[in-house]
Amino acid sequence: xxxxxxxxxxxxxxxxxxxxxxxxxxxxxxxxxxxxxxxxxxxxxxxxxxxxxxxxxxxxxxxxxxxxxxxxxxxxxxxxxxxxxxxxxxxxxxxxxxxxxxxxxxxxxxxxxxxxxxxxxxxxxxxxxxxxxxxxxxxxxxxxxxxxxxxxxxxxxxxxxxxxxxxxxxxxxxxxxxxx
Numbered sequence: 282x283x284x285x286x287x288x289x290x291x292x293x294x295x296x297x298x299x300x301x302x303x304x305x306x307x308x309x310x311x312x313x314x315x316x317x318x319x320x321x322x323x324x325x326x327x328x329x330x331x332x333x334x335x336x337x338x339x340x341x342x343x344x345x346x347x348x349x350x351x352x353x354x355x356x357x358x359x360x361x362x363x364x365x366x367x368x369x370x371x372x373x374x375x376x377x378x379x380x381x382x383x384x385x386x387x388x389x390x391x392x393x394x395x396x397x398x399x400x401x402x403x404x405x406x407x408x409x410x411x412x413x414x415x416x417x418x419x420x421x422x423x424x425x426x427x428x429x430x431x432x433x434x435x436x437x438x439x440x441x442x443x444x445x446x447x448x449x450x451x452x453x454x455x456x457x458x459x460x461x
Contacts, residue, residue: 291446295387298439303377311372317356324349376400387443388450391429392397394443398436404429
């Protein structure tokens, strides 16, 4: 009978949560590359099959239309501006790669999880400070801040599990050396 609270089971749960977090981080990053296409599709869907959403949330539909138009204009007249979103996407992918170290050795690389938690927490002041400067509606800043909240929750859980793994493995007796 296997121990569901032993180091092996704990390590498996840590790795499963890390995989989920990294997949979400990668997907979030990948969606930053095709922004013009995504917003064009989203804007047209709000006048098509998703019209009930636009009717229920007219402010959202207006905002999506405005952003889609701005991205279309930027893409046509100043495509170099969209290079910034390429870097945003790249940053997501690079941060995701950093979590491989945690996957390999969670106790030794817990600092990556803590770094991720700091980054998630940093989303909130960034959105509150930069949102008004960039004329972002407050309700949209709340959506942006939710990424920090939803990102930090699994990381808090992973950090707690890593601390438990550290405690369990510190108590475990060292294997005896085998004579040569």
